[in-house]
Amino acid sequence: xSVARVIVDVPSRETDRPFDYLIPARLEGWVEPGSRVAxxxxxxxxxxxxxxxxxxxxxxxxxxxxLADVLDAVPPLSAELVELGExxxxxxxxxxxxxxxxxxxxxxxxxxxxYIAIARGAEWTEADRLFDGELIAALERQSPLKLSTxxxxxxxQAGAIQRLLKAGKLEELQKVEDRLSVRTVLTVFAPSxxxxxxxxxxxxxxAAKQRETIEYLLAHxxxxxxxxxxxxVGTTTGTIKAxxxxxxxxxxxxxxxxxxxxxREFPASAPMKLTPAQAAAFGPIAAAVGEGxxxxxxxxxxxxxxxxxxxxxxxxxxxxxxxxxxxxxxxxSLTPQMVERFKSRFGERVAVLHSRxxxxxxxxxxxxxxxxxxxxxxxxxxxxxxxxxRIGLIVIDEEHESSYKxxxxxxxxxxxxxxxxxxxxxxxxVLGSATPSLETYAAATIESGAPGNRDAAFxxxxxxxxxxxxxxxxxxxxxxxxxxxxxxxxxxMFSRALADALQARLDREEQAVLLLNRRGYxxxxxxxxxGYTAQxxxxxxxxxxxxxSQNLRCHYCGYAEREPTExxxxxxxxxxxxxxxxxxxxxxxxxxxxxxxxIRMDVDTTTEKGSHEKWLTQFRERRADVLLxxxxxxxxxxxxxxxxxxxxxxxxxxKLPDFRAPERTFQxxxxxxxxxxxxxxxxxxxxxxxxxxxxxxxxxxxxDYAGFTAQELRHRRVLGYPPxxxxxxxxxxxxxxxxxxxxxxxxxxxxxxxxxxxxxxxSFAGGAPHALEVLGPVPSPIPRLKDRYRFQCxxxxxxxxxxxxxxxxxxxxxxxxxxxxxxxxxxxxDPQMML
Numbered sequence: 001x002s003v004a005r006v007i008v009d010v011p012s013r014e015t016d017r018p019f020d021y022l023i024p025a026r027l028e029g030w031v032e033p034g035s036r037v038a039x040x041x042x043x044x045x046x047x048x049x050x051x052x053x054x055x056x057x058x059x060x061x062x063x064x065x066x067l068a069d070v071l072d073a074v075p076p077l078s079a080e081l082v083e084l085g086e087x088x089x090x091x092x093x094x095x096x097x098x099x100x101x102x103x104x105x106x107x108x109x110x111x112x113x114x115y116i117a118i119a120r121g122a123e124w125t126e127a128d129r130l131f132d133g134e135l136i137a138a139l140e141r142q143s144p145l146k147l148s149t150x151x152x153x154x155x156x157q158a159g160a161i162q163r164l165l166k167a168g169k170l171e172e173l174q175k176v177e178d179r180l181s182v183r184t185v186l187t188v189f190a191p192s193x194x195x196x197x198x199x200x201x202x203x204x205x206x207a208a209k210q211r212e213t214i215e216y217l218l219a220h221x222x223x224x225x226x227x228x229x230x231x232x233v234g235t236t237t238g239t240i241k242a243x244x245x246x247x248x249x250x251x252x253x254x255x256x257x258x259x260x261x262x263x264r265e266f267p268a269s270a271p272m273k274l275t276p277a278q279a280a281a282f283g284p285i286a287a288a289v290g291e292g293x294x295x296x297x298x299x300x301x302x303x304x305x306x307x308x309x310x311x312x313x314x315x316x317x318x319x320x321x322x323x324x325x326x327x328x329x330x331x332x333s334l335t336p337q338m339v340e341r342f343k344s345r346f347g348e349r350v351a352v353l354h355s356r357x358x359x360x361x362x363x364x365x366x367x368x369x370x371x372x373x374x375x376x377x378x379x380x381x382x383x384x385x386x387x388x389x390r391i392g393l394i395v396i397d398e399e400h401e402s403s404y405k406x407x408x409x410x411x412x413x414x415x416x417x418x419x420x421x422x423x424x425x426x427x428x429x430v431l432g433s434a435t436p437s438l439e440t441y442a443a444a445t446i447e448s449g450a451p452g453n454r455d456a457a458f459x460x461x462x463x464x465x466x467x468x469x470x471x472x473x474x475x476x477x478x479x480x481x482x483x484x485x486x487x488x489x490x491x492x493m494f495s496r497a498l499a500d501a502l503q504a505r506l507d508r509e510e511q512a513v514l515l516l517n518r519r520g521y522x523x524x525x526x527x528x529x530x531g532y533t534a535q536x537x538x539x540x541x542x543x544x545x546x547x548x549s550q551n552l553r554c555h556y557c558g559y560a561e562r563e564p565t566e567x568x569x570x571x572x573x574x575x576x577x578x579x580x581x582x583x584x585x586x587x588x589x590x591x592x593x594x595x596x597x598x599i600r601m602d603v604d605t606t607t608e609k610g611s612h613e614k615w616l617t618q619f620r621e622r623r624a625d626v627l628l629x630x631x632x633x634x635x636x637x638x639x640x641x642x643x644x645x646x647x648x649x650x651x652x653x654x655k656l657p658d659f660r661a662p663e664r665t666f667q668x669x670x671x672x673x674x675x676x677x678x679x680x681x682x683x684x685x686x687x688x689x690x691x692x693x694x695x696x697x698x699x700x701x702x703x704d705y706a707g708f709t710a711q712e713l714r715h716r717r718v719l720g721y722p723p724x725x726x727x728x729x730x731x732x733x734x735x736x737x738x739x740x741x742x743x744x745x746x747x748x749x750x751x752x753x754x755x756x757x758x759x760x761x762x763s764f765a766g767g768a769p770h771a772l773e774v775l776g777p778v779p780s781p782i783p784r785l786k787d788r789y790r791f792q793c794x795x796x797x798x799x800x801x802x803x804x805x806x807x808x809x810x811x812x813x814x815x816x817x818x819x820x821x822x823x824x825x826x827x828x829x830d831p832q833m834m835l
Contacts, residue, residue, distance in 0.1 A: 003057045004031050004067060006048040007097045008041050009110075011409070013815060016095040019048075020057045022066045030070045034077035036108065038068040038176040045174035047071070047110040049100045051082050071176060074370070076108055078389060080424055087420055093808050093827045094410040102410050103385040107363035110176040116161060117144035122169040132160045144173050180360055182367070184253040186226040188240060190217040191249070199248040209235040210243055217249065226251065257364040260357045266343040271316065272309050275470075281463045282310050288428040289317045289393050296419055296458070298399075298444040299432040301465030302703070303674020304472060307432045310465075311395045312345050314430065315376060319349070323392025323427075324375045328414055330401040330635060331355060331380040336613040337620075337638060342378050353379030353386065356609060381406060381414045384421065391425040394418045398635055399431035399440060400667055402660075405832040413830065415440075419458065431460060434674060434705075435667040438716065441709060442723040468678075475645070475676040475683030477701040481692045493580055493588050498646045498686045505644050506593060506625060510681065512644035513637070514589075514628045515672045516582055517652055523579025525552060525564065529572035534564070540784040545577050546604070547584070557786045585628055585648060601629035634672035640679035645672055650689040650697050657781040658834040659721050665696040666708050673700060720771070720796060722830070728795040728807055729831040731780060733788040734823045740791040743814065743823050744777025748793055750810045760801065770799030781835045788824075804829055 005018035021039055023031050031037065035050040045068055057064055077085075081103055088099040101109060118139050128136065135157050139145055151158060164170040190196060200214045213233050217224075220232075230237050244251040274282055281299060288295040301307045315325045329338060331354060342350050351365040351374035368374040370387040377386035381404055384394070396404070396415055404414040415431065422429045431440055444462040468474065480495040490496060505512050524542040525534040534543045536554035543552035543561070550563045567575050582602045589598050599615050606612050612632075619627050620639060627633055627642075653665050669687060677683020689697050699708040717724045730747060732740045755772040773796045780790035797803040807827060811818070818825055 001025065001061075001066075002028065002031075003054050003061075003064070004035075004037065004050045005052040005054065006037060006039055006067075007051055007100060008039060008046055008048040009097050009101065010041070010046065011095045011098045011101075013095065013812070016089075016097070018051055020059065020064055022061065022064045023053070024066045027067055027070050030073075031067065032075055033079040033082050034075035036071040036076060036104075036110070038071060038110075040065050040068060045112055045176060047112075047176045049077065049082070049097070050075075051086070051096075069176070071110065071178070072108075076104055076370070076387070078387065080389075080421075081385065081387070084385075084417070084421055084424065088410055088412055088417065091416070091804075092409075092411050092829050093804055099410045099412075102382065102406075102412070105363045105366045106359045107180045108178055110178055112174050113177050114147040115144035115173040115175055116147050116150055116165075117171050117173055119169055119171040124169070128164075128169070132157070132164065135160060139170070147172075180363065182255050182364070183258055183360065185256045186237075187223050187252055187254040188217070188226055188229050188244075189223050189250040189252060190221050193218060193221065196221075196248075199243075199246075203248075209233065209239045213239060213243060214248065223254070225256075257368065258358070258361045260352065260361040260365070261339070261343070266340055266347070268347070269341075269344040271313055271345075274309065274313070275306065275467075277465055277467055278306050278310055278469075281465050282313060284461060284463065285310065285314050285428060285430055286317050289314055290321065292321070292323075292392065292426050293428065294423050294426045296422075296429045296460040297431065297463050298436055298440055298460040299430055299463045299465060300436055300441070301432065301434060302468060302474065303434045303671065304468040304474075304678045305434075305465040306469040307397070307465065308341060311397070311430065311432070312341070314393055314395070314428075315346070318392040319346070319375055321392055323390045324386075324388040325377070325393040325395070326383060326386050326388070326391065326418070327376065327378045327395045327397065328381065328383055328404070328418070329378070329397045330403045336616060339378065342376065346376050349374055350376045350378060351386070353377060353383040355380065356612065358609070384414045384417050391422065391427045393428050393430070394422050395430045395432065397432050398671075399433045400435055400437040401635075402664070402832045405830075407833060409826070411828045411831075413832070416830075429460075435670050438663055438709060438712060439723040442713060446723075472677065472679075473682065474703050475673060475685050477673060477685040477687060477703070479692045479697060479701050480686060480688045482688050482690050492592070493585065493648060494592060494646075495686070495688050498688060499592065501644050501646070501684060501686055502593060502626070506596065509622075510643045511619070511622065511624075511639060511641045512626045512646060513633055513642055513672065513675050514585065514626055514646045514648065515631070515634055515668075516580065516585055516628070516648040517630050517668070518579070518581045518649070523581060525575060525577055527567035527569060527572055528574040528576055530567060530570040532567050532569040534561075534568075538785075538787045540782055544581065547587075548604075556782070580649070582628060582630060589626060589628070596626060597624040598626045598628055599624040601627065601633055603630070606632070631668060631672075634668055634675070637675050638678055639675075641681065642675055643677055643681045643683050645676040645683070645685045647672060647685075647687040647689075650687045651691045651694065654691065654694060654696060656835070659716070659719070660832070660834075662694075662696040663712060666700060666705075669697065669700040670703070670705070673703075720773075720798065725771075725796050725798040726803070727831055728797075728803055729828040729834070730793040730795070730807070731826040731828070732777070732791045732793075732823055733785075733826070734821070735788055737789045737791075739821050739823055740789055741777060743817060743821065744791045744793050746814060746817070747810055748774045748776060750813060751793075751795060751806060754806045754810070758801075760797075768799075770801055772797040772801050772803060 001022045004021050004023050006021055007018055031050055033050055033052055037048050037050055038045050039048045085099040089096040135154055196214055196218050203210050216233050226237050226240050229240060243249045285297055299307055318325045339352055351368045353362060353365055369377055377383050396418055399415055406412055418429055443458050444460040478497055480497050485495050502512055523544055525545055534552050536543055536559050538559055539554055539556050541556055543554055545552055551560045553560045564575050566573050582600055586598050586600050589596050599619055601615050618624055650669055654661055673685040676685055695708055695711055732744055734740050751774045760770060760772045776793040777791045780792045783790055795803055
């Protein structure tokens with residue numbers, strides 16, 4: 001028998017290696033790299049992924065177990081995706097099984113089910129039949145039977161099942177099953193018209209509904225769902241089954257896709273004539289796609305410059321080559337409007353993959369790709385793993401978005417995965433943004449490259465697109481100093497400039513978008529008598545007040561408590577709500593502008609399926625005057641009647657303990673400003689801030705990306721932060737703080753020893769080409785979450801230094817201590833979030 005090398009789905013460092021299994025004769029020909037298999041492992045049956053097959057084994061073959069089963073007729077992962085998973089495991093220091101599982105749709109993340117069967121050779125006594133007769137009879141009718149089904153049928157027989165298992169008369173089996181399967185629909189297939197007419201003569205006249213059904217099929221001979229046929233004729237499915245039993249029609253279970261856009265029509269759209277600037281940008285991209293050449297492009301286009309049309313025409317060029325394309329957009333930008341643009345251009349060739357679809361819908365869209373029925377995948381971060389075999393183009397829109405970095409293991413960045421996957425396929429990559437990340441921008445524009453960039457070979461071709469389509473002007477931006485408003489006696493949350501601008505839009509029946517990146521009603525609750533602040537009992541974070549549900553809620557662990565009427569500490573009635581959230585702004589708008597129609601979009605109002613589409617459709621149909629929301633209203637929206645954008649607290653994120661806070665603030669403000677004046681009507685932007693002089697705010701007024709970037713890069717160079725250095729974050733968590741400190745200090749000491757032994761004594765400030773520093777351990781910015789304390793160590797390095805390898809080796813050296821203490825260790829290579 002051949003041998004399969006299997007990565008078993010046990011996500012731990014101890015089992016992070018392939019295990020050898022014999023391939024039994026019955027499974028020969030079905031097992032190949034990428035196959036999902038069920039394997040015996042440590043007394044259980046678990047899911048695994050085959051990473052290789054071979055003729056020999058590394059141990060005595062007599063010690064090897066056999067594969068229990070192959071779970072798919074067609075492997076869900078190709079050999080190329082398995083190779084990509086191995087690369088991800090090395091790149092982000094995660095177990096290989098975690099990387100491979102990230103590529104599978106949720107429907108295929110198998111679970112082990114227990115079955116009960118009658119043991120071979122079991123003989124039943126009269127006592128068995130007397131006491132457990134019904135249970136035994138059920139198993140004799142169907143064996144094996146799922147344990148959960150058996151316990152539902154016989155809720156009082158758990159003890160009897162255990163007794164018969166111990167007696168060896170029953171046996172427990174384990175089977176890996178998918179979380180859901182394809183949907184099938186009973187479908188009626190009509191025979192030839194001659195046979196239908198013969199059936200009509202054979203059916204007695206008193207069976208009126210059967211005759212009507214045959215007459216309907218004579219007029220509509222194409223296959224039809226049984227339920228649909230019953231409704232069309234006005235009968236029951238029993239009538240149709242009776243016809244099938246007589247052989248007059250055939251009933252078959254037919255696979256049916258769960259189409260998330262069922263009933264939606266997407267009118268076909270033709271390619272638009274490119275402007276000279278668009279044509280100049282499209283040229284090199286089209287050439288790379290046409291030649292099948294791996295190249296990375298940074299398409300730096302201001303908001304409204306027509307980047308999407310370039311994507312569409314590049315995809316068309318790709319499809320003409322007989323190849324496939326992947327388009328990634330941030331989750332919050334994956335609006336119905338964005339989907340419509342791709343569906344209307346490429347129709348049924350588009351599959352959409354994102355988290356707002358049900359698991360079944362996502363699985364069916366994934367199957368469309370795997371079966372070759374779709375050639376374009378549009379989706380959020382995980383769509384980068386779409387099971388294509390001939391990729392010619394990968395597009396990442398809004399490439400600067402932090403949501404492309406997964407914050408739980410595997411902590412991959414979709415941008416890096418895209419570049420690696422494109423390299424494997426010889427495909428082109430287009431990174432598009434009006435505000436590229438500093439790392440990507442530096443890699444594309446700094447002559448010598450950025451010494452601390454993620455990959456020295458990552459050198460995108462810079463493609464500028466500096467003007468809006470049809471020479472439309474960028475919107476005028478007004479910065480309002482809220483300190484001056486307060487001096488003038490204006491204590492409202494709307495400055496006079498913003499209030500006047502809103503009123504003007506109401507008078508002209510135009511629309512506005514308002515951004516406040518805080519949900520809820522108030523950001524914290526405090527007693528004015530004693531200073532008590534309502535805190536989450538499980539996390540070191542203030543509770544947020546939600547007026548609709550009248551409770552205080554933690555946005556990290558979900559803890560909630562009722563709205564207080566008096567201070568829990570001193571019983572004072574002077575408990576007050578401070579700060580402003582989107583709920584409070586919605587209420588203030590109604591008071592300041594009677595009759596105003598407001599749509600609020602934040603996490604609280606968009607939890608239901610289809611809610612994004614519902615709210616945006618209403619806004620597009622002008623059934624609301626203002627779209628108010630968090631950052632989800634800042635990107636991907638294009639409404640012709642939006643002529644005003646207001647930002648209520650531009651500096652809310654500037655004080656976060658994250659070196660990227662200024663960059664993220666500038667990007668968010670620039671992106672939301674770009675929602676105004678995208679069509680014939682001119683746009684206006686009003687930004688309210690308490691720090692108008694801060695570069696992240698001031699340079700938005702001039703739309704000065706180059707100026708902001710130059711200044712920010714100078715700061716980063718001095719401090720050695722990306723793109724002039726790289727980071728690896730280590731987060732330790734445990735209920736006991738001393739354990740964290742001890743383990744963190746051990747890690748830092750071992751890493752410093754390795755750096756010293758390698759001669760890395762140069763400092764970042766001194767500009768040494770090769771350097772490594774270990775910062776910490778220190779408490780994390782949020783030092784306690786979900787009743788666990790958190791400490792951080794930060795490894796900062798640049799140059800030819802194998803810091804990831806050193807971190808992996810150090811963690812291996814500390815593995816026994818970590819396991820014994822119960823400390824959880826999280827590693828993040830090139831982190832995007834520092835909290």
